[in-house]
Amino acid sequence: MEQKIQRLRTLLSEIMDLNYISALLGWDQQTYMPSGGAEARGNQLALVGRLAHERSTSAEMGKLLDELKPYAASLDPDSDDARLVKVTARDLDKATRVPSSHIVEFAQVTTLGQQAWVEARKKSDFSIFRPHLEKIVALRKEYASFFPDFDHPYDALLDDFEPGMKTADVKVIFEGLRPKLVGLIKAIAAKPQVDDSFLHQPFDPVKQWSFGEEVITKFGYDWKRGRQDKAAHPFTTEFSLNDVRITTRVDPDFLNSMLFGSMHECGHALYSQGVAPKLERTGLERGTSLAVHESQSRMWENLVGRSLPVWEYFYPRLQELFPQLSVVPLDKFHKGINKVRPSLIRVEADEATYNLHIMLRMDIEIALVEGKVAVKDLPAVWNAKMEEYLGIIPPDAATGVLQDVHWSSGMIGYFSTYALGNLISAQLWERINQDIPDLNEQFRSGKFETLLVWLRENVHCHGSKFEPQELIQKITGSRIDPAAYVRYLTKKFGEIYCL
Amino acid sequence: MEQKIQRLRTLLSEIMDLNYISALLGWDQQTYMPSGGAEARGNQLALVGRLAHERSTSAEMGKLLDELKPYAASLDPDSDDARLVKVTARDLDKATRVPSSHIVEFAQVTTLGQQAWVEARKKSDFSIFRPHLEKIVALRKEYASFFPDFDHPYDALLDDFEPGMKTADVKVIFEGLRPKLVGLIKAIAAKPQVDDSFLHQPFDPVKQWSFGEEVITKFGYDWKRGRQDKAAHPFTTEFSLNDVRITTRVDPDFLNSMLFGSMHECGHALYSQGVAPKLERTGLERGTSLAVHESQSRMWENLVGRSLPVWEYFYPRLQELFPQLSVVPLDKFHKGINKVRPSLIRVEADEATYNLHIMLRMDIEIALVEGKVAVKDLPAVWNAKMEEYLGIIPPDAATGVLQDVHWSSGMIGYFSTYALGNLISAQLWERINQDIPDLNEQFRSGKFETLLVWLRENVHCHGSKFEPQELIQKITGSRIDPAAYVRYLTKKFGEIYCL
Numbered sequence: 001m002e003q004k005i006q007r008l009r010t011l012l013s014e015i016m017d018l019n020y021i022s023a024l025l026g027w028d029q030q031t032y033m034p035s036g037g038a039e040a041r042g043n044q045l046a047l048v049g050r051l052a053h054e055r056s057t058s059a060e061m062g063k064l065l066d067e068l069k070p071y072a073a074s075l076d077p078d079s080d081d082a083r084l085v086k087v088t089a090r091d092l093d094k095a096t097r098v099p100s101s102h103i104v105e106f107a108q109v110t111t112l113g114q115q116a117w118v119e120a121r122k123k124s125d126f127s128i129f130r131p132h133l134e135k136i137v138a139l140r141k142e143y144a145s146f147f148p149d150f151d152h153p154y155d156a157l158l159d160d161f162e163p164g165m166k167t168a169d170v171k172v173i174f175e176g177l178r179p180k181l182v183g184l185i186k187a188i189a190a191k192p193q194v195d196d197s198f199l200h201q202p203f204d205p206v207k208q209w210s211f212g213e214e215v216i217t218k219f220g221y222d223w224k225r226g227r228q229d230k231a232a233h234p235f236t237t238e239f240s241l242n243d244v245r246i247t248t249r250v251d252p253d254f255l256n257s258m259l260f261g262s263m264h265e266c267g268h269a270l271y272s273q274g275v276a277p278k279l280e281r282t283g284l285e286r287g288t289s290l291a292v293h294e295s296q297s298r299m300w301e302n303l304v305g306r307s308l309p310v311w312e313y314f315y316p317r318l319q320e321l322f323p324q325l326s327v328v329p330l331d332k333f334h335k336g337i338n339k340v341r342p343s344l345i346r347v348e349a350d351e352a353t354y355n356l357h358i359m360l361r362m363d364i365e366i367a368l369v370e371g372k373v374a375v376k377d378l379p380a381v382w383n384a385k386m387e388e389y390l391g392i393i394p395p396d397a398a399t400g401v402l403q404d405v406h407w408s409s410g411m412i413g414y415f416s417t418y419a420l421g422n423l424i425s426a427q428l429w430e431r432i433n434q435d436i437p438d439l440n441e442q443f444r445s446g447k448f449e450t451l452l453v454w455l456r457e458n459v460h461c462h463g464s465k466f467e468p469q470e471l472i473q474k475i476t477g478s479r480i481d482p483a484a485y486v487r488y489l490t491k492k493f494g495e496i497y498c499l
Numbered sequence: 500m501e502q503k504i505q506r507l508r509t510l511l512s513e514i515m516d517l518n519y520i521s522a523l524l525g526w527d528q529q530t531y532m533p534s535g536g537a538e539a540r541g542n543q544l545a546l547v548g549r550l551a552h553e554r555s556t557s558a559e560m561g562k563l564l565d566e567l568k569p570y571a572a573s574l575d576p577d578s579d580d581a582r583l584v585k586v587t588a589r590d591l592d593k594a595t596r597v598p599s600s601h602i603v604e605f606a607q608v609t610t611l612g613q614q615a616w617v618e619a620r621k622k623s624d625f626s627i628f629r630p631h632l633e634k635i636v637a638l639r640k641e642y643a644s645f646f647p648d649f650d651h652p653y654d655a656l657l658d659d660f661e662p663g664m665k666t667a668d669v670k671v672i673f674e675g676l677r678p679k680l681v682g683l684i685k686a687i688a689a690k691p692q693v694d695d696s697f698l699h700q701p702f703d704p705v706k707q708w709s710f711g712e713e714v715i716t717k718f719g720y721d722w723k724r725g726r727q728d729k730a731a732h733p734f735t736t737e738f739s740l741n742d743v744r745i746t747t748r749v750d751p752d753f754l755n756s757m758l759f760g761s762m763h764e765c766g767h768a769l770y771s772q773g774v775a776p777k778l779e780r781t782g783l784e785r786g787t788s789l790a791v792h793e794s795q796s797r798m799w800e801n802l803v804g805r806s807l808p809v810w811e812y813f814y815p816r817l818q819e820l821f822p823q824l825s826v827v828p829l830d831k832f833h834k835g836i837n838k839v840r841p842s843l844i845r846v847e848a849d850e851a852t853y854n855l856h857i858m859l860r861m862d863i864e865i866a867l868v869e870g871k872v873a874v875k876d877l878p879a880v881w882n883a884k885m886e887e888y889l890g891i892i893p894p895d896a897a898t899g900v901l902q903d904v905h906w907s908s909g910m911i912g913y914f915s916t917y918a919l920g921n922l923i924s925a926q927l928w929e930r931i932n933q934d935i936p937d938l939n940e941q942f943r944s945g946k947f948e949t950l951l952v953w954l955r956e957n958v959h960c961h962g963s964k965f966e967p968q969e970l971i972q973k974i975t976g977s978r979i980d981p982a983a984y985v986r987y988l989t990k991k992f993g994e995i996y997c998l
Contacts, residue, residue, distance in 0.1 A: 017546045020539065021520060028523060033742065036724035040519065040739030043780075047516045051550070225535035240539030243532065281542075
């Protein structure tokens with residue numbers, strides 16, 4: 001069996017190398033590639049994707065896993081080998097259930113769908129995107145039909161992003177959360193608004209960049225095993241656990257884009273840099289799930305990066321770089337970066353309203369998959385929900401139903417991971433504060449290592465060995481639960497807005 | 500047959516896509532990769548190399564070419580299809596004659612060889628490198644033995660870099676050239692030396708960079724299909740004919756590194772950007788040979804970039820950026836950038852002495868392969884030849900026999916392409932000046948398009964359809980010949996040094 005496990009590891013190392021090569025092709029495409037390179041890059045990405053898929057679904061892989069399953073069942077279920085066989089078999093099972101004709105059609109439909117979406121958004125005309133989205137929804141339903149053993153068709157979509165997560169569970173979580181958020185936002189709206197106008201003024205981009213570097217260096221980002229570049233749509237990517245790169249964008253007239261974007265991507269990168277080296281090139285070195293990954297980015301961006309103690313440490317340096325902030329006291333700065341106001345665009349939303357944007361999308365996705373809402377009615381449904389959840393109505397489709405790229409590329413089932421990530425971050429945060437009682441004191445003196453070590457030991461090192469609910473249960477003693485997030489928001493904004 | 504040709508093109512497109520992916524992995528490694536990424540990058544490069552090799556030497560490829568050869572013989576021998584079959588069959592024949600055990604051993608020996616060379620050069624101690632070089636020479640001789648049909652064992656090595664080129668031909672060319680160069684250099688040495696001290700002073704790196712960009716933009720480099728980045732050892736690479744990237748380095752205290760380095764790499768890039776699009780992804784879109792590629796880089800660097808008319812155009816702008824040059828008249832600047840002085844290091848050599856550095860290396864390589872010189876005697880042989888050709892003796896091995904990386908990586912047979920490139924550049928130049936009589940007038944007004952169009956039509960578009968001697972014969976009416984280069988140097992340095 002030792003030989004068979006070794007063979008499995010060899011096969012997986014080649015698949016992961018191909019995935020890493022894909023990631024480099026993608027990174028270059030979004031950072032440095034000249035426009036002329038686009039067509040060839042498409043060919044190269046398609047080739048590497050095909051080679052990885054062939055290897056992931058090969059007859060040898062199937063046979064090997066069948067032979068290894070009884071052996072894996074005899075091991076400690078939390079051992080690397082047992083998990084390796086389990087996770088690989090799960091992925092293979094999924095991959096082999098989907099006919100290649102579906103994969104090809106999905107690629108074609110979503111390529112056209114993304115083009116149509118770009119045009120539709122530019123013209124703010126949903127009718128341009130509608131026929132494409134109808135096909136995409138039909139294909140997602142077909143995809144779900146390949147997995148009849150799930151309780152709900154939406155489960156099949158969700159499971160690709162959050163292994164083991166159920167629609168019913170997410171619904172319960174969100175239904176518990178929504179009234180609390182709506183209530184909080186109403187309470188805040190009744191109070192005087194905080195001022196954040198000082199964040200919207202010219203900030204030298206070179207200084208912004210260097211401040212961002214200082215901050216994430218303090219957080220513990222390892223520059224020998226990564227780098228930061230500019231990209232229009234920031235992301236984190238990796239070509240090995242020792243080459244984890246982040247990207248960010250700089251707005252010369254608004255401090256938040258670079259600053260919190262950089263912290264956010266750093267959170268993702270710290271996760272990848274912290275996975276146990278023994279898991280490298282097995283497929284287990286990926287994050288547990290998108291939500292757990294997001295819990296790390298949101299933790300460093302919000303629970304750390306928008307907290308008062310952290311700015312007690314960083315603010316003097318920021319004022320030194322940008323003397324125009326010398327007239328803004330720390331307390332005012334801290335309130336400004338935490339301003340709550342219902343707004344139209346998800347990616348610009350604050351911590352209190354963000355999850356409502358997600359719930360709206362998930363409600364719509366489930367209704368689409370269940371056939372309870374038709375694509376043609378989406379603009380109206382969207383606007384009605386925006387009014388219900390956030391009290392505002394988008395003036396047009398571009399700032400409403402057309403704002404996100406996800407659906408055009410077929411990513412139905414993805415959005416909830418953003419909200420779950422927020423919930424997990426707060427749930428972990430309570431545990432962390434029990435284990436490190438003087439955390440705020442440490443932040444005030446610029447010390448982030450204890451936090452990072454805690455995350456490494458409890459979250460990062462495991463890679464994708466566990467399913468998200470398993471991992472959160474192991475760490476916090478309970479499954480994903482919105483209560484901690486509600487407590488966090490209520491306390492934080494209670495102080496900021498004197499509720 | 501149409502179907503079979505189509506199948507061949509499909510197979511080749513996949514091989515070229517893999518080669519392009521390799522090139523991106525290499526580009527990133529030398530420009531942006533953090534040090535931590537090195538080990539994983541090695542795995543990724545090895546994988547892509549293996550996948551490309553498997554496809555290049557597959558049974559299907561062999562069968563297909565056997566079937567296509569009679570058909571290709573029935574076509575116009577200069578047609579794309581005839582050349583495609585010919586070139587692919589030639590490459591396959593070479594690849595299949597070399598046993599994989601040899602390839603593996605060569606990779607291992609040269610990996611260790613490069614490490615040993617780095618250490619040997621650092622300590623200036625040839626004895627550290629000697630046992631490795633002995634193995635490398637033995638392996639190169641073994642490689643040559645796989646090709647007994649060549650006239651001379653060195654032919655087999657040369658042929659990999661210069662298809663169809665014979666050792667005997669290169670010897671004749673170099674033997675005609677050497678006395679002329681030695682004589683020219685002696686004549687120059689008897690004259691008062693020109694002053695180039697103004698090139699060695701602080702030049703703001705940002706301004707250097709932007710001037711370099713201005714120059715190569717004028718030359719015709721297409722930024723939509725390429726970009727320029729920094730690298731310790733400048734190179735040009737391509738990921739498609741529409742994504743051809745150059746790298747350069749900037750020395751803050753010496754203008755030439757960036758300036759002529761950028762022009763040199765731009766020359767390579769203009770070649771690749773000018774290959775006929777119909778040849779893309781066939782393997783015929785590579786350059787004709789290393790020497791023909793070098794003829795393009797050296798032409799833009801030297802025949803264009805170190806000429807007086809070109810600086811009549813660019814010099815005012817350079818003086819504007821660097822006011823310290825306002826005290827240096829154009830004539831003095833032009834002489835300074837063309838200073839001739841025998842020196843120890845090949846890569847820093849001027850146009851007149853450069854080829855002597857190459858001849859020395861080629862003499863030694865041939866003697867090594869013929870067994871007429873032993874590796875242990877190389878330091879002494881090197882120094883004796885330096886004295887004979889250039890009148891100077893290296894004080895140590897680091898600035899003598901250990902200066903170049905090539906041998907440590909097994910590249911024996913490569914050096915002559917540098918010198919041949921210089922000869923070809925001058926040979927083409929005479930033809931260009933016949934076809935474009937007002938070339939210097941054009942340069943004086945910053946017009947380089949006529950030259951570029953000529954190169955596109957006569958050299959670039961053909962890719963690697965022809966062997967180098969064929970191509971030069973087609974364009975100039977004669978085979979590679981040093982006479983034009985001697986005429987070029989004699990006239991140029993006759994004027995500069997008043998010979």
